[in-house]
Amino acid sequence: MTLAAPRPAPARAPRRRGPGRRAARVGRPRLTWALPGLLFFMLFAVVPMLYSLYLSFCGNWGGIGSAHLVGAVDWQRLVDDSTIRQATRLTIELTVLSWLFQTPIALLIGVWAAGRQRHRAVLSAVFFIPLVLSSTAISLLFKALLDPNFGLAHAIGPWIGFSDGNILGSPNGALAMLVFVGGWQFMPFHTLIYQGGARQVPQMLYQAAEIDGAGRVAQFFHITLPQLRHTITTSSVLMVVGSLTSFETVFLLTAGGPGSATTTLSFAMYQNAFADFNYGYASALGTGLVVLSTLLSLLMVRFTGFGSMRSAREGM
Amino acid sequence: MTTKSARRSPARPLGGRLARATLAFTLAAGLCLGAAACSSSSGAGGGSITVYTYGDGSTDIQQTAVNDFNKTSKVKVDLVVVQGSDYTPKLRAAMGSSAAPDVFFNWGGGSILPYVQAGQLVNLTADFSQAPLKGAFLPSIVAAGAVNGQDYGVPMRGMQPVILFYNKALFAQYGLQTPDTWSAMQAAISTFKAHGVIPFALGDSDNWPSLMWLEYLVDRIGGPSVFTGIQNGDTSGWSNPAMSTALGDIQSLIKEGAFGSTFTSTGYNDNAATTLLGTGKAAMQLMGSWDYSNQLTNHTAFAKNDEAFTTFPAVPGGVGNAADVVGNPANYWSINARTKNLSTAVAFVEYMAQASYEKALLAGGWITTNSDTASLLPSFPNPAFGEFQFQMVQKAPAFQLSWDQALPTTVGTPLDTEVGKFFAGQVSVSQFESDMASAQKSDSSS
Amino acid sequence: MRRVAIVTSTRMNTDPELSGRATRRRRPLRARLRRANPAAGLASLVWLLIVVVPVYVMVNASLMPQGEALGGKLLEPAAHATFANYQLVLRSGFFHLLLNNVIVTVATIAIVLVLCVPLAFAVVRARGARALLVFRVFLLGLAIPAPVIIVPLYVMVSKFGLYDSLWAIILPTAAFAMPVTLLVLVGTMRDISEELYESMAIEGASPARMLVSLVIPLSKGGISTVSVFAGLAAWNGLIFPLILTQSPQNQVLTTGLWNLSSEYGVDVPATLAALTLSAIPMLVLYLAARRALISGVMGVGGK
Secondary structure, eight states, X not given: OOOOOSSOOOTTOOOOSTHHHHHHHTTOOOGGGGXXXXXXXXXXXXXXXXXXXXXXXXXXXXXXXXXXXXXXXXXXXXXHOHHHHHHHHHHHHXXXXXXXXXXXXXXXXXXHHHHOOTTHHXXXXXXXXXXXXXHHHHHHHHHHHTOTTTSSXXXXXXXXXXXXXXXXXXXXXXXXXXXXXXXXXXXXXXXXXXXXXXXXXXXXXXXXXHHHTOXXXXXXXXXXXXXXXXXXXXXXXXXXXXXXXXXXXXXXXXXXXXXTTTOOHHHHHHIIIIISOOHHHHHHHHHHHHHHHHHHXXXXXXXXXXXXXXXXXXXX | OOHHHHHSOTTSOOOHHHHHHXXXXXXXXXXXXXXXXXXXXXXXXXXXXXXXXEESSOOHHHHHHHHHHHHXXXXXXXXXXXXXXXXXXXXXXXXXXXXXXXXXXXXXXXXXXXXXXXXXXXXXHHHHTSTTTTTTBOHHHHHHTEETTEEOOEEOSOOEEEEEEEXXXXXXXXXXXXXXXXXXXXXXXXXXXXXXXXXXXXXXXXXXXXXXXXXXXXXXXXXXXXXXXXXXXXXXXXXXXXXXXXXXXXXXXXXXXXXXXXGGGOBSTTSHHHHHHXXXXXXXXXXXXXXXXXXXXXXXXXXXXXXXXEOOOBOTTOOSOTTXXXXXXXXXXXXXXXXXXXXXXXXXXXXXXXXXXXXXXXXXXXXXXXXXXXXXXXXXXXXXXXXXXXXXXXXXXXEEEOHHHHSOHHHXXXXXXXXHXXXXXXSOHHHHHHHHHHHHHTOTTO | OOOOOSOOSSOOXXXXXXXXXXXXXXXXXXXXXXXXXXXXXXXXXXXXXXXXXXXXXXXXXXXXXXXXXXXXXXXXXXXXXXXXXXXXXXXXXXXXXXXXXXHHHHHHHHHHHHHHHHHXXXXXXXXXXXXXXXXXXXXXXXXXXXXXXXXXXXXXXXXXXXXXXXXXXHHHHHHHHHXXXXXXXXXXXXXXXHHHHHHHHHTTOOHHHHIIIIXXXXXXXXXXXXXXXXHHHHHHOOHHHHHHOOSGGGOOHHHHHHHHHHHHTTOHHHHHHHHHHHHHHHHHHHHHSHHHHHHHHHHHHHO
16 A cells, blocks of 8 residues: 655655765664564574474483484384374365365355445354354364264264264264364454455456356356455465464364374374373474475465565555 | 555654553553563472372362361462373473472372483382381382382372272163173173163273273283283283284174264263263273262262172183282372472371371272271271272282383373274274384383 | 446445445346345355354353253253353353463563564665565464474473463464564555655654654554454464463463363363353454454455
8 A cells, every 4th residue: 555655755865876875774774673573583483493303313302301312213203104194194184175165165255245235244243253262262162062972963963974973983073073163263264365355356347247248157257266366375375384283173172083083293293292202203293394384385485475575566 | 554644744753542552552561571470480499389180070189188288387288180181291291391390199100100210209218117108008009109119109099990880770770780790791781782871981082991991801811911021021012812802802892882882082081981871871881990989979879879880800711810900009199309398298298198188088989098998998988889999909919000001101192092093993903013012112211 | 445436336335334324226126136146145144054053052051050961952042041150160260361361462462563563674674685584584484383393392491491481371472473473564564655764764763763653653554463463373372371381370261261171071061151251352352343353364364
């Protein structure tokens, strides 16, 4: 959003060398202003990452006493471990399923909500309820509701193919519930993103299409979707990176179970670290996750142009 | 951002609403930062000691004891109840930090081994050779809280053999016999299944209740030496024929519906399994004796009128003694060597030998491990049960500590997870055995 | 948001607040039907149900005595409604949890703003390639998810003597909120036109003065966005309190809820009462500052 200058630029202040350069320098902060923030961030985010790398070479350190470098034992184990391979597969499944579940619905409702004005109040109230509850509260709510003996699962289970209500106790059911609860929680967020994006689509395009005789469906596919490309990318990337590292829902709703049917990578990491006390192995796992996540993040930066500091207005 | 604020000359300093908002926020932030600073680390030192105990619904007795102790102690005791499903990780995390507890609850055996090896526990052998601890407790129980012959734990709860609880009203209703033989148990399973009652309540989602089944089956089939070998480091014990047979028996039990169909998402820590038994939805439960305490609190009528108990049956063709017991000999308090109030900590754990505490435990449904327990049994709420449990433990040729506590935590916790996977049908018998063998091999502390 | 003046038969105004007040021309029925989107409407209705039913059960069952809930009839309106569960929760130290949560949230927002506003300013205005480098470091930081570094963080926090204190929650949460904060603030500050800076520079303003008089007032939108984001992260965070704190007096809402639900076990109404209570502060905030909250959430993903 460009703001108009309060008064016209003086006629004799062109940018050039000499006194002009000093004028341009005055008022610019030195990079030392960035130092406190940078140091703080490095201390609590970057240093732990490096420490994690170090710990991954410390073998079976259990947190008692001090850690000693041992070698690439844990990395070896990581490569051979079938549990980790399963966890990776599960994490990818969860991510893809979450995207497939949330994106079409959020897109549909978001675009629709952008145009409709009449029921906005009701809509926004409803869509915001999940945002008002914390992730913890939502997971605990569904855990209570899905209890096979004392919750709703017994009543609604039969409708969705679980005659005994043992939804959370079956591998597919547990995974499906993770996808569902994640969707329940984040749908409003993504719907809002799409709503915001859809509002910025120039109405003129729709007008022109209507005049040309294009139907609603054609308009959606040929105008709305292409215009929302940037928004879809943002939302998808947030969804994917979030799913890859989501921990709370798995921890509270299924605890990785039944057995290890929903043990995702981040839960496996938690388990190795804080249940099995294998800090070395957990660190190896964690470092691997960071590499994966960094690659995705770099892709995101490349793909959407966040890395360049151009204003969002440019290119419009 | 509207154009309005841009029209205001940028040269004018902050005024009005923005300044007030900033000021208010800064004050609030300052207050909060101050509050955060004041709420820093709880931990040993100064006028109190921290005691961690396991949260499983029967901590009132310990709380009362702490209140009584605090009446006469200058240094106060702060009892922290850590929820059961998170106890071991929380304890470990706390012990590795500056906010470690002064005294903590444990199961003896492997559960304190890593701390002993790191020199983090106070050696209590000398204290056991003088009053009030000398001769106060049954020697076998004290021995279970020792490592390498040195005492590190003071018994603080009753003995906890794993017992087969059942609903005698339901059994009478269907004309079934006491399930203390394999055939009677099988008959009960099929009858209850046919009538829509869950034969055995099982809190499988917490994993350790399912481990009890494996423990008893292996003992009944192959005798106690199978696991003792494993405990001593012989990883080939995991592929012992008795282990394989026991695992196979579990698969059969699951297939015939002995645990119902919802066991993979039923827990014990949240009282689900206990409630199933207490409300008549399930007919039996294989569980530690502490469950009686639970039932007494939550389903008093059932506990007093309909609850009955027996031993785990012998398995046809097995060589184990049907009088062997698995479970927890007791729970113990151990003292953190880094405590700043050693005398208070010792005084607190010695309080466990007090007659008042012993009586409180008995009244709460625990069979205490004191030397004079036998004479106090009549005061137990259910004298028949008290007598039964006491004799069960006294006469047992072997009392095996729960495997996940006998082994060091770095093997014990993977064992729980593996058992959960086995019961959920995600690993086969041979996979279970090889997984456990490699888990034990790669553990450095065993 | 451009207005197109030519066509008069269709509402062009996309500003939601103005549309209600603008005069509406009734469009011909055929045109209205053509604009109707039955698929999306249906999807919204279905989703509405999916959102409302669990919340209804949560509130409804929280009013039931435990015995009634054990019967499994959670969908039917509570026959013997009682507030006993709420009393139980409030007696279990709920206000303390709330207080801790507020402390953590406000402190996190404070630290994030104090550190990031000058940081963003420096990144945007300072000369040289190093500014871009600093920015890139934070972008890479976006890739570091909290669960991954929790092990070394736990070790470090213990070594600093911060284990089991509210600081152990506040500091990492603030640090992890910084990448997105910086992203948004840099975007916001970048939008301030160069001429404004120059006119202040010509007046001889120091960087500090520019920050306070020019940048902060004009970045209000971005600052409120990041405050919302950091605040939500702190309010709802679980993993840091879970691993880095232990004692009851340092529990926040999330860990407190987990503890309570574990303690109440199958006493489902009590758990649901706790969950309902935990939603009230956010609900109040939402009702009071709906636009700020919504635009805050949209602002994070919108650009």
